[in-house]
Amino acid sequence: MSLPYMLLGLLDGHPMSGYDLNKAFNTTVQHFWTTEQSQIYRALHKLEADGWLTVETVIQQDSPNKKLYHITAAGRDALHQWLATPLPEEPAREAWIGQLFFGHLTSNEVVISVLESYVAQLRQRLAALEALQATVPGDMPLEAIPRQYQFQFLTLDYGLELHRFELQWALDAIERIRQFPRDSTNE
Amino acid sequence: MSLPYMLLGLLDGHPMSGYDLNKAFNTTVQHFWTTEQSQIYRALHKLEADGWLTVETVIQQDSPNKKLYHITAAGRDALHQWLATPLPEEPAREAWIGQLFFGHLTSNEVVISVLESYVAQLRQRLAALEALQATVPGDMPLEAIPRQYQFQFLTLDYGLELHRFELQWALDAIERIRQFPRDSTNE
């Protein structure tokens, strides 16, 4: 549903190839959207068929030829439309909460050890986001930062704060589970 | 991937029909897992074929016959195995963050209005969780609460805290965006 708009958003301003887009998904936008390379090419073909993109074939000598995708006026319209439309609530699907919910079917120790792996995962992701944040020049006055970057920093801030929240909650949960009664049917 | 385990978790203890399970998905576990009815029946058939469930057909006069699914020893083993296994990190797919990320392509006002819809959605979901919490007897001493409910309350607490965090972050974000430079290419 949203992949086409992610592509349009990335292509608005500067044209890119499928390969470039794939790199963008593995770097810049990786904290809120991921895709497989194969899906990018399929989506690009569809977007072109729909008239939201046009292709410019670039012949190269030192590397394989590539196709640069340019956003069309129709594509830009569609993107603006999407940006102004609130998204429908998406279905909940958080399996790790399920593991907690059914925690009574196993021992406190097992639940805690799974939560600890989750904590380790969160710390890693948080560290990655903090590394991203460290690349941001800190000395610039707020007003001097281009509008585009202000929005990007805002989403980065969301990622940072969310991860800090999740980490803290998980650590607290571990402490709470330690106080839970022990399972009598322990193996 | 996780649906089969959600079914096993719900069936551990008391057998249920596909219809009962569907109701459970729309009530008890709805804050972390949702499914369509059609998917439940398909999953049930597969689980039975795999030997993780057995079927008991119950003939009824006043309502259509039903099939009660019972968890088998193999099913319980598989469930315990899953409960003890940390889940792989799942791919990020948060389209609303994308709308923020590409916010520079539209006006601050448009971004804020979309965020405000999101805030309204969050308030609704938070209210639903608070209503759920209100049904919990508050006078019981912590130690007297059965282990099963302790885990369930823990997941409810996660939902509550997460929604409060998201709501606060969104409200702060709106205030911040008001300070962003205005877009010169406003339509």
Added chain:
DNA sequence: CCGATCATGTAAGTGGTTACATGATTAT
């Protein structure tokens, strides 16, 4: 009479993943 509740399923379609396929150039 109508809608809700009980109860089971199939079929078509979409979005996404995994695996496969090709092949040149450049850096270690």
Added chain:
DNA sequence: ATAATCATGTAACCACTTACATGATCGG
């Protein structure tokens, strides 16, 4: 030699959604 980078794609499969199909009983 080998791996990484550049570059494009197809095919099979899986999870999930939407829509369709059936039919009895019960309460307002």
